Amino acid sequence: MSLSQIGLGLVLMALLTTAIGIPVGFVAGATRSAEGLRWARRLAYLFGISMLLANVTMEIALLTHDFSVSYVASVGSLATPIHITMVSLWSSLEGSILFWGLILGGFTAAVAYLQRQGHEDYLGYTLGTMFVVGLFFSFLIAGPANPFRPTPLPIPTDGPGPNPLLQNHLLMIIHPPMLYLGYVGMTVPFAMAIAALLRGQLGPTWLRPMRNWLLLPTSFLTMGIMLGGWWSYEVLGWGGYWAWDPVENASFLPWLVAIAALHSAIVQQRRGTLKAWTTILIMMTFLLSILGTFLTRSGVVNSVHSFTQSPIGPLFLGFLAFCLVVVVALLALRIDTLTSEPSEDAVVAREGAFLLNNLLLVTFTFTVLIGTLFPIIAEAVRGVKVSVGEPYFNRMAVPICLGLLLLMGIGPALPWGRASRAQIRRALLVPIPAAIGGLALAFLLGGRHPSVLLTGALAGYALWVTLDQASKPARARLKKGESLPTAVDRSFRKAPRRTGAYLVHFGVIITFVAIAISSSYQVNLEASLTPGQSAEVGPYLLTFDGIQLIEKPHLTSQQATITVAKAGKSKGVLQPSLNYYDTQREPIGTPAVKTTLTHDLYLTVMNVGEDGRLGLRAIVTPAVVWIWIGVVIMVAGTILCLLPSRPVRTTKSVRAVESAA
């Protein structure tokens, strides 16, 4: 039996499993049958195993260069290094959908195993919904996007190799899987939201697992978005990390809504309100993931990421339409069952801040969505080609981000529930010196842009509140006479999620500040240099030593050598290059970046003249590295949030502080 046949057989097995799993899951959900649930879980394992084996089969085909498998013939090459061959599973459309199937199978099996206890009321429906999504992807892999199709005869002896951009940088290897883990992972909270609507109730056995299954893909998405920005910065050579490209927006949209959902879930847990709202946000997260995948995979929007048009576009649209209709119908039928618990308090203080936060995040989402879809709408309605550029997005994003930063300061400072005016005033006035400090610091460091100064003030305020709130339980324990290490350890173990959440806020503040600084204070230089000539940019003196021609299989590269000096001292050599891939018409520049804690020196080759003249672009951008550091802190915080809390010895007064926060 050939690998083509084995692979297709496994995919058909997944298709069959999900097709059986759908009725089994939903019937088990409706009848609350324990036996039915057991079968639904077995089918979930079988689905996961089929997808795993199908992916293993493809890896074997790739690594053994079995060009009789169509996908291997289209992305494989004998000359490609082995680690690139392994990851070329997700270098092209068919392979990445197969990989998507693996992740979906993994998530389905993981939910079936990890939620086997405590979530029984919902699990049948949850798995049933995941099987529906699984069926769609299995169908795509088995039919329209089948990577196991036999190659038409004669079978080639070698292939073209994967997309050169994939080979250009290590980040391209880990960036797509992170995004896929994020996108696909959103299926789990979505399925749980559908289950809640079908069941007509949202209890604590729903909320707790849902939040963890929402946090997990959100952290993958955070990581994926950051790696995408970093990759674009390190590889593409235009000196920026975010361009509001449709593909970037596609990953940003579900992320924004997921963040909104995580916050409204906190209100739901605390006050028993916002149930329907949280459910809608969770479902939007998944729908936006599918919409984003559709936009980037169907070729209907113009993007720097060149995806070709493919036959799966209409199918994806059909699936999106199906999901939307089901969601709207279910909401219409069941939303009234998700009534909030009666609450004697009016919406005050911290709840109000949470609501504003949700409002801002949803506004942000629609702003980005409209900007991304506008070219399509304009063409459909008026038949004209337009593009929506960065200025629109930046103009909208800056005030919204400043608003979010403001809320990150005042929200956690406010008490829950009803509070007196005096209490609120005191809570909000205390951190004001920190805001003044932030403003002064921004000014002293040379900040003159109003947006930078405002960011400084708001960040100072938010930083104070974050540190104050994060350390509150530990400080209460210190007062009770516990030693510092014990106090910190116990308050952390008691509520890792709390520490994690404030760590995430800390990371967000750092990232916001770094983005404000880096986007406002770039120094740019474009120079045309002959060997031996120098140019100055910021504090640096750049001397062009010469061009080397480097020939590699599949590409020719012109590498410039530039000696960097600062205040008369040598700071080493940077070698940006211009790469000509055999398969691409346009050259791809590889920048050379010198990163320090305060700023980056970024060099790209614009062109190399026939006379050996170098067209060099040099950019000095402050604070870039802090964007990545901030995001890493955010991800670390999210991971802390996933840790279970453990009981520790707590006195009454400490408990009061902990529950108030």
Place this chain on the structure above:
Amino acid sequence: MNRTVVLVGALIVTPLIVVLALSFGKDPRAIDSPLIGKAAPTFTLRDLDGDVVALEELRGQPVVLNFWATWCQPCVVEHPLLIASANRYEGQVRFVGVIYQDEPQDIRRFVSQRGSWGPSLIDTDGDVAIAYGVYGAPETYFISSDGVIAEKVVGAIRPDVMASILGPLL
């Protein structure tokens, strides 16, 4: 049944799906296809010195028609190649530039610093760019000696691509 949800849902879902469905078959990148193999739209424009250039008068030789601007990075990148190609194919191929959304004085300064590869025509109101369906700069149209568009390249052009397209046209 909550009617508000149905109404709001339908108002969001229907236009979204309809608009997305309408966008199929319109590849945003392949804007060039209709013109290839057709007669190149003619034009009469003035260059930076005020001299008149008419496309029809250039017949008999292949024409490389390049839409460019000084603000466009890939245009700057391909500029040396265009100079080299104009020298290499001198007397065989005409190289003509059309200024795309740029100011003549900027072009003048740029050309005086970095050299010129052919006339830079001032496309008042962008009529010629519209006639060619230019989506962005740079775009290069290869027009055969009998005035038919043979090929179009979007983005900075490479030496080997230039040679491989011009070869058959000579």
